[in-house]
Amino acid sequence: MECISVFDMLKIGVGPSSSHTLGPWRAAERWLREMGGNYSLDQVENVKVHLYGSLSLTGKGHATDIAVVLGLLGEDPETIDCSEIDTIINNIRTEQQLILGRRKKIAFNMTQDVIFHKNFLPFHANALCFEAFLQNGNSFKETYYSIGGGFIVKETLQHSRENDAIFETFPFPIRTGDELLAYCSKKDTSISDIVWENELSLRTAEEVDNGLHRIWATMLECMYLGCHTEGKLPGGLNVKRRAFSMHQKLIGSHPYSNPKEWLESIRETQVKFREIIKWVSCFALAVNEMNAALGRVVTAPTNGSAGVIPAVLMYYLVIENHDGDFEDIKRFLMTASEVGSIFKKGATISAAMGGCQAEIGVSSAMAAAGLTELMGGNPEQVLMAAEIAMEHHLGLTCDPIGGLVQIPCIERNCMGAIKAINAAELAMDSDPAEAKVPLDKVVSTMWETAQDMSSKYKETSEGGLAVGVNLSDC
Numbered sequence: 001m002e003c004i005s006v007f008d009m010l011k012i013g014v015g016p017s018s019s020h021t022l023g024p025w026r027a028a029e030r031w032l033r034e035m036g037g038n039y040s041l042d043q044v045e046n047v048k049v050h051l052y053g054s055l056s057l058t059g060k061g062h063a064t065d066i067a068v069v070l071g072l073l074g075e076d077p078e079t080i081d082c083s084e085i086d087t088i089i090n091n092i093r094t095e096q097q098l099i100l101g102r103r104k105k106i107a108f109n110m111t112q113d114v115i116f117h118k119n120f121l122p123f124h125a126n127a128l129c130f131e132a133f134l135q136n137g138n139s140f141k142e143t144y145y146s147i148g149g150g151f152i153v154k155e156t157l158q159h160s161r162e163n164d165a166i167f168e169t170f171p172f173p174i175r176t177g178d179e180l181l182a183y184c185s186k187k188d189t190s191i192s193d194i195v196w197e198n199e200l201s202l203r204t205a206e207e208v209d210n211g212l213h214r215i216w217a218t219m220l221e222c223m224y225l226g227c228h229t230e231g232k233l234p235g236g237l238n239v240k241r242r243a244f245s246m247h248q249k250l251i252g253s254h255p256y257s258n259p260k261e262w263l264e265s266i267r268e269t270q271v272k273f274r275e276i277i278k279w280v281s282c283f284a285l286a287v288n289e290m291n292a293a294l295g296r297v298v299t300a301p302t303n304g305s306a307g308v309i310p311a312v313l314m315y316y317l318v319i320e321n322h323d324g325d326f327e328d329i330k331r332f333l334m335t336a337s338e339v340g341s342i343f344k345k346g347a348t349i350s351a352a353m354g355g356c357q358a359e360i361g362v363s364s365a366m367a368a369a370g371l372t373e374l375m376g377g378n379p380e381q382v383l384m385a386a387e388i389a390m391e392h393h394l395g396l397t398c399d400p401i402g403g404l405v406q407i408p409c410i411e412r413n414c415m416g417a418i419k420a421i422n423a424a425e426l427a428m429d430s431d432p433a434e435a436k437v438p439l440d441k442v443v444s445t446m447w448e449t450a451q452d453m454s455s456k457y458k459e460t461s462e463g464g465l466a467v468g469v470n471l472s473d474c
Helices: 018-036 064-073 082-095 161-169 177-187 191-200 205-227 243-251 259-268 273-292 308-320 326-346 360-374 379-391 409-428 439-452
Strands: 011-014 044-053 097-100 104-107 114-116 126-134 139-146 296-299
Touching: 011 018, 011 205, 018 044, 018 064, 018 126, 018 139, 044 064, 044 104, 064 082, 064 097, 064 114, 064 126, 082 097, 177 191, 177 326, 177 379, 177 439, 191 205, 191 326, 191 360, 205 243, 205 259, 205 273, 205 296, 205 308, 205 326, 243 273, 259 308, 273 296, 273 308, 273 409, 308 326, 308 360, 308 409, 326 360, 326 379, 326 439, 360 379, 360 409, 379 409, 379 439
Parallel strands: 044 114
Antiparallel strands: 011 296, 044 126, 097 104, 126 139
């Protein structure tokens, strides 16, 4: 069983997709490292990248070709200047060469050397293969699978012995919701406290805090930028950014000059009941509009669902508790990540394998869990909220128009956030002892639903809205 840290479930990266962009990017980096252990990059004459299945069918709209090229260059998705991506890629297209791993300049034609294969490989719907041709006539070839949330595996090494060993060092190894509740009951403590102890077996308290500070700062900045950027999203659908105008109407004349001051100014506004939904929707829209434009986001648990958790956390900070601080943010993120890891272990967080229930559904469940803990819910109520949120996303398909993470993906983050808040409220007003559906049952049901779902509705743009809407009308 794999060890899943908070920082595995919540990764900082570049949009628009964790499985189609961040995962392939990380796969390219990993391939370079592995090749470097066998050959010198100076020996490489040419490189080809083969994309299969969903990575091919919706790869253009998800910028998969751009991601693998940036990975081959040695760029880091956590630190790259996102505003420079277009320039970098345009230069490669024009000059038809790249500097492999920041070291060896090789000829590279993106049109010919990134190859889109429509067939699926058996192991997973998101497969990609890197192939290097060397000066001595040899080649170095490896296949990877992007299994959602930026996670990368090989078919024969899905769970490494090293990872298993780390898992065994966890004071509280968790696979299911029932196991998590058992630990909470035995220790008479919260879910976030259990997660905190597990994290301390991997890194110091200071490292955990610093990492969570970076995650929250990235989320906050993403919302801030999304609320202050107007225009249309790239990709050809001519989707207008809505967070900008919605935010202008909501914020009024409150002064601020940076994301932290912005947060405080929102707290100072007199938010009326009817405006709460608008604010939550605005936060979610802001994140996923940035994601669709290759901005920096936090996969939570994926890029396509990146807006749900920050929107719900902002709801808590600006509506529920104006005194909320970093300790609250930390508890929320740790609780949410643990719920997400349970879904990953027991089902999937990949839309290419499970439809959008695996992304928006899981993110809504994660957010509902985090919010319920902050609202004073006990561990049973926390998992009840997660179950309620997922229960009402079961069967949700993934049918992106034009293969872009825009329609209906962006609006789904708004819906997922609102459902998470509603689920938390329902759980807080309920007795978990009377619950009919445990979290583990909804996890297994989600996986069964995923297996029964037609491949047309699993991020292929071959069914649903993707074929029902005429692109010429956009």
